[in-house]
Amino acid sequence: MKVLLIGAGGREHALAWKLAASPLLTKLYAAPGNPGIGEEAELIALNIADHRAVADFSKANKIDLVVVGPEAPLCAGLADHLDRAGIKAFGPKAKAAALEGSKSFTKELCAAHGIPTARFAEFRAREAAKDYVKQHGAPVVVKADGLHAGKGVVVAMTMDEAIAAVDQVFTMSEESEAPVVIEEYLEGEEASFFCLVDGEKIAPFASAQDHKRAFDGDRGPNTGGMGAFSPAPAMTPAMELRALEEIVRPTAEALALAGTPYRGVLYAGLMLTAEGPKLIEYNVRFGDPECQVLMPRLKDDLLTLLLATCDGTLDQVSVRWRDEAAITVVMASKGYPGDYASGSEIKGLERAAKIEGVTIFHAGTKRDGKRLLASGGRVLNVTAIGKTLKEAQTRAYRAVDLIDWPQGFCRRDIGWRALAR
Numbered sequence: 087m088k089v090l091l092i093g094a095g096g097r098e099h100a101l102a103w104k105l106a107a108s109p110l111l112t113k114l115y116a117a118p119g120n121p122g123i124g125e126e127a128e129l130i131a132l133n134i135a136d137h138r139a140v141a142d143f144s145k146a147n148k149i150d151l152v153v154v155g156p157e158a159p160l161c162a163g164l165a166d167h168l169d170r171a172g173i174k175a176f177g178p179k180a181k182a183a184a185l186e187g188s189k190s191f192t193k194e195l196c197a198a199h200g201i202p203t204a205r206f207a208e209f210r211a212r213e214a215a216k217d218y219v220k221q222h223g224a225p226v227v228v229k230a231d232g233l234h235a236g237k238g239v240v241v242a243m244t245m246d247e248a249i250a251a252v253d254q255v256f257t258m259s260e261e262s263e264a265p266v267v268i269e270e271y272l273e274g275e276e277a278s279f280f281c282l283v284d285g286e287k288i289a290p291f292a293s294a295q296d297h298k299r300a301f302d303g304d305r306g307p308n309t310g311g312m313g314a315f316s317p318a319p320a321m322t323p324a325m326e327l328r329a330l331e332e333i334v335r336p337t338a339e340a341l342a343l344a345g346t347p348y349r350g351v352l353y354a355g356l357m358l359t360a361e362g363p364k365l366i367e368y369n370v371r372f373g374d375p376e377c378q379v380l381m382p383r384l385k386d387d388l389l390t391l392l393l394a395t396c397d398g399t400l401d402q403v404s405v406r407w408r409d410e411a412a413i414t415v416v417m418a419s420k421g422y423p424g425d426y427a428s429g430s431e432i433k434g435l436e437r438a439a440k441i442e443g444v445t446i447f448h449a450g451t452k453r454d455g456k457r458l459l460a461s462g463g464r465v466l467n468v469t470a471i472g473k474t475l476k477e478a479q480t481r482a483y484r485a486v487d488l489i490d491w492p493q494g495f496c497r498r499d500i501g502w503r504a505l506a507r
């Protein structure tokens with residue numbers, strides 16, 4: 087099978103790495119990819135925002151499956167375009183991708199189908215939002231609608247923070263003309279739950295936890311994710327069953343009933359509260375960096391599973407996991423998630439990757455001749471498996487310490503929540 091993978095981050099490197107191991111694969115292309123993905127796939131300089139170009143390339147090269155990594159092309163209708171062109175694609179069409187693209191779409195769907203989530207209100211006027219916050223008090227969560235990769239969200243613990251957050255998020259939103267959402271604060275442990283979904287058929291995939299805050303001890307600003315581990319001990323089998331039956335299944339059924347069935351991986355960001363799992367948000371793709379810890383643990387062939395999702399045969403597949411735990415430490419450019427400099431040189435990756443159980447996924451790198459340079463906020467995902475999470479963590483940080491990149495930083499405590507249990 088010939089596969090085209092869309093995307094350029096650490097998530098896509100992990101997908102490429104796993105797809106490349108598939109016995110079904112004859113050729114893997116990636117667009118636009120990155121230097122790490124280039125070790126697994128032939129990189130194609132396609133503008134992925136140009137859906138016709140993606141379809142034309144797929145036709146000309148007899149691509150059997152297009153795997154779309156990130157949310158932006160899905161929300162923009164890439165899967166719709168490929169479907170019309172008769173090309174098989176893994177990832178939902180735009181109407182179903184609104185689960186991630188529009189918080190208000192998801193909130194309304196939850197309200198209509200009794201899916202547990204935080205109470206919310208939507209505002210287009212700054213003063214009305216402030217009045218609402220003053221009435222309801224802190225803690226409270228202020229979010230920009232639309233796609234902000236976790237960065238358009240402020241969890242305000244005090245009233246002063248809440249008022250400042252309304253100002254900050256309104257300023258962000260005015261640029262995108264999106265409404266501001268104010269949400270009830272949910273208390274509990276967060277977990278990411280992934281399911282393969284095709285219409286009303288659902289194959290629960292796995293759980294993971296990520297660390298969203300920039301600094302040790304889960305402090306500092308929200309980021310796209312500074313590290314992750316899997317499995318997530320907080321996600322017990324009983325909790326997983328509730329999340330499946332109370333959240334994911336009613337969502338899949340509602341979309342199918344509306345004539346916009348979901349096809350792809352559905353990522354439920356959950357808060358495990360005292361009352362049970364509640365939905366924080368949906369994503370319509372694998373998590374980044376969660377995918378980087380799922381792929382090394384997946385025993386079964388990824389390509390078979392992605393094809394089954396597209397072919398309506400999800401009820402015939404098995405999804406099996408290795409007993410080992412996996413962890414990934416994100417190395418980011420100093421300054422991330424704020425301003426950071428690009429172009430600094432990274433050395434020592436070969437040495438670090440030799441440590442037992444370690445695989446290094448590239449997220450934001452570029453080549454300059456023989457040199458490897460940083461070219462983004464999140465730059466490397468130093469990933470390790472081990473018999474225990476502790477072993478995986480020790481291996482990952484041993485590898486981190488062999489990487490010579492003074493302009494980078496990472497958290498030193500990835501996995502602490504699970505290890506402290």
Ligand code: AMP
Pocket residue numbers: 204227229235236237239241269270271272273276298308355366367
């Ligand atoms: P989101 O982009 O909606 O996933 O939000 C980013 C992060 O903000 C989440 O991963 C949570 O850590 C936090 N968060 C979002 N909504 C809530 C909420 N209602 N209660 C508590 N924390 C939240």
Ligand code: GLY
Pocket residue numbers: 235236296310311369372373374375376
């Ligand atoms: N790790 C969070 C995300 O992928 O959205």
